[in-house]
Amino acid sequence: MSSPEPVHGEASSSEPPATFKSLGLIDPLLDALEKLKYKAPTDIQTAALPPALEGRDIIGVASTGSGKTAAFALPILQKLWENPTGLFACVLAPTRELAFQISQQFEALGSAMGVRCAVIIGGVDEVAQKIALAQKPHIIVATPGRLNDHLENTKGFSLRTVKFLVFDEADRLLDMDFGPVIDRILKVIPQERTTYLFSATMTNKVSKLQRASLSNPVKVQVAGKYQTVSTLLQYYLLMPLKNKDVYFVHLINSLAQNSMIIFTRTVNDAARLSVILRILGFSALPLHGQLSQSQRLGALTKFKSGGRNILVATDVASRGLDIPSVDVVINFDIPSHSKDYIHRVGRTARAGRAGKSITLVTQYDVELLQRIEAVIGKKMDLWAVDKEELALLQARVEEASRAAVAEMKDQNAKGGRKRGREGRGGRDDMDRDDDVVEAGMPSKKKKSRR
Known part of the structure; x- marks a missing residue:
């Protein structure tokens, strides 16, 4: 297999700026882009759309x-307009929230052509998903574990008509050990297809996935390996x-x-800090993998709509989610890995807007701070x-901390009694999303699927 052809996303200064029309998009998509107020293509769109519309991986x-x-x-929707047949594309995403967001964007961009999407993720009733699959969607957006469950157990469902396969946030997909499940999916999807692989970083695992699933691809790179915006x-x-x-x-x-x-490192701190803030009169919501799927989507919806202005989250919210109005990112715990820092702070200062990030650093974190500064190239x-003011706050914060711990103990006790009554008919542990990773604890099961 030949090496990918490199394409960089910065146009020559002598060339006029690209427009969505000049890149070759059809009128229904141009109309949708105008309604969504997408004024001009971004660097990645300018670089990726021409080869994608030519049919390249x-x-x-x-x-x-x-x-x-x-x-x-956009290229998937344009090809669907030209040849609207059956289940057309499958998009794999690492988190449930990102899967919902991708589906919403497909439906918004494809509104003029009546695009139907099905979101196939853990934490949601499988029967409802089987009904959605039976209604013949054009696009499936899925987390790998639950998609594989349906491939193995849902009668009449297959990917044999799929023309496009997309790996979104591929580095995160593989960091979460979805590799074996992805291998199984690749075995049952047509070889004659177009494949897109999008990733923030090109790790060894991502390169291996590229070799296994792409044919003569064009490589589009518009940023350095690690970068924060100016x-x-x-x-x-x-x-x-x-x-x-x-x-x-x-x-x-x-x-x-x-x-x-x-952002916190553990589920416990995300829950604890959100309670402390609520006790002190702030409108804070938690977002982490031990909440139910409806609670997680509810928290995101309230935050996006402005109903709450503080979201206390684990790294389940650090990748891919597009929340335009975030002014500040606070790292309560400094990330151990520089790329996690970059993804976290990337939740603000998006699409040319300004933003702030503030990282809490204790006497034990100075080396981690220096490492991050070295990677991003700035102090x-x-x-x-x-x-x-710190001295005046001390007593109130200590009291709120004690009250938060007591409230969480009471909630845990009630939750334990409820789970005991439900027995094994309760929540499916296999669909837990990031609980074990976020809490830094070994799983009781061999693997966690989304």
């Missing part, structure tokens, strides 16, 4: 917030570990009018604090 490497979904959705102001807040909660609340106080996502600025 694509490897897209671009940073978060670069418009990757439209870069693969409109993002990046700060760190230095504190003793024992006073971390107080510094955190002081920070939230000073940013109270902003829309914020707070973060120190975020100033008011020592007098």
Whole structure:
């Protein structure tokens, strides 16, 4: 197999700026783009659309917030318009929330052609999904585990008519050990197809997947391996570990009018901090893998609509989700890996907007901070604090922390009694989404499927 042909996403200064029309899109898609207020193609769209519309396989490497979904959705929808036959495309995504978001974008872009999508994910009733599959959707957007379940167990369902296969956030898909499931899916999908692989980074695992699934691809790369945008102001807040909660609340106080996502390392901290903030009068919502799917989608919807302005999340929210109005990202826990930092802070300063990120750094985190600064190629600025206000907050925050711990213990006790009554007929552990990874604990089962 030949090496991918490289295509870089920056146009020559002598060329006029690309438009969606000049890239070769048809009128129904141009009308949809105008309604959605997509004024001009992004770099990844400018570079990917011409070879994609020619029918080439694509490897897209671009940073978060670069418009990757439209870069693969638009050529698929254009080909569907030309040849509207059966189940046309299958998109694999690493998280349930991202799967819903991709489906919504397909339906919005394909509104003029009546595109039907089915979202196939864990945490949702399988019978309802079987009904959706029987209604012959044009596009399936799925997490790999649940899609494989339907391939094995749903009578009459197959991928034999699929013309397009998309791996979105491929590096995350493979980081989460979906490799064996993806291998099984590749065995039952037609060899004669077009394949798009989009990833923020090209790891060894992604390169292996590329060799196994793509044919003579064009490589489109519009960003360096690790990069933050120039409109993002990046700060760190230095504190003793024992006073971390107080510094955190002081920070939230000073940013109270902003829309914020707070990232934690564990499910427990996401839940605990959201309770502390609620007790102190802030409109905060948790988002993590131990919530039910309806709770997770409800939290995202309220946050996106402005009904709540603080989302306390684990890394389930760090990749792919497009929430345009986020003013500030706060890292309550500094990420161990630089690429996780970049994905987290990529939730703000999107599409040319300004934004801030603030990372809480204790005496034990200084080396991690320096490592991240080395990777992003810039020094973060120190975020100033008011020592007098910190002292005044101390007692209130300690009291709220104790109340939050007591409330969570009570909720856990009630949850335990409920699970005991339900026995093994309760929630399907195989559909838990990130609980084990986020909490840093070994799974009781060999693998977790979405």
